[in-house]
Amino acid sequence: MAVYKILRAPEWEALVARGRIAGAPIDLADGFVHLSSAAQVEETAARHFAGRADLVLVALDEARLGEALLWEVSRGGALFPHLHRDLAMTDVLWSRPMPLVDGRHAIPLP
Numbered sequence: 001m002a003v004y005k006i007l008r009a010p011e012w013e014a015l016v017a018r019g020r021i022a023g024a025p026i027d028l029a030d031g032f033v034h035l036s037s038a039a040q041v042e043e044t045a046a047r048h049f050a051g052r053a054d055l056v057l058v059a060l061d062e063a064r065l066g067e068a069l070l071w072e073v074s075r076g077g078a079l080f081p082h083l084h085r086d087l088a089m090t091d092v093l094w095s096r097p098m099p100l101v102d103g104r105h106a107i108p109l110p
Contacts, residue, residue, distance in 0.1 A: 002059040002093055003035045003069070003081040004109075006045055009054035012095065020088040033083035035060065035069075038109055040080065045098065045105040055098040057108055060091045 007015065008024070015021045023033040026048075036044045041057065049055055062069060065083055074080040096108035 001062045003037060003062055003065070004041050005033065005035050005058045005060060005087065006041070006049060006098065007056050007058055008049075008052065009056060012056040012058070015058075015087060015089055015092075019090075020086045022086050023083075031084075033085075033087050035081040035083055037081060040078070041109065042105075042107050045107065049105065051100070051103075053100050055105060056095050057098050058095045059093040060087075061093050064091045 011021060011024055022028055027033045045055070060083075062081075068083055068085040070082050070084060071079040072082050098105045098108060100106075
C-alpha cells in the first residue's frame with residue numbers, strides 16, 4: 001500500500017540529487033514529514049498548495065517506511081500518516097507531476 005507526499009519541484013529535485021531530505025519547511029518545523037493517504041491528497045493540495053504549478057506527487061511504499069510511519073490525529077480528528085525520519089529516495093514507488101487544471105491540481109493517482 002502507498003502513502004503520498006506532495007513536494008514542490010525544488011524539494012523533489014533535492015530528494016533526487018541527495019537521495020534523502022528532511023522534508024519541506026513545515027516538516028522541519030513540526031519534526032516529522034507530513035504525508036497523506038490517497039483519500040487525503042486532494043484536500044491537502046487545495047489547502048496547502050493552492051495555485052502552485054510546480055508540484056510533484058510522490059508515492060511511498062508503506063512497508064519500506066516501517067515503524068517510522070505513524071498514523072496520528074490531525075485536522076478534524078482525522079488520522080494522517082507522518083514519517084518520523086528523513087524521506088529517502090529508496091522509499092519512492094513513483095512520482096508524477098500535479099499540473100493545475102482550471103485552477104485545481106490534477107491528482108495523478110492510479
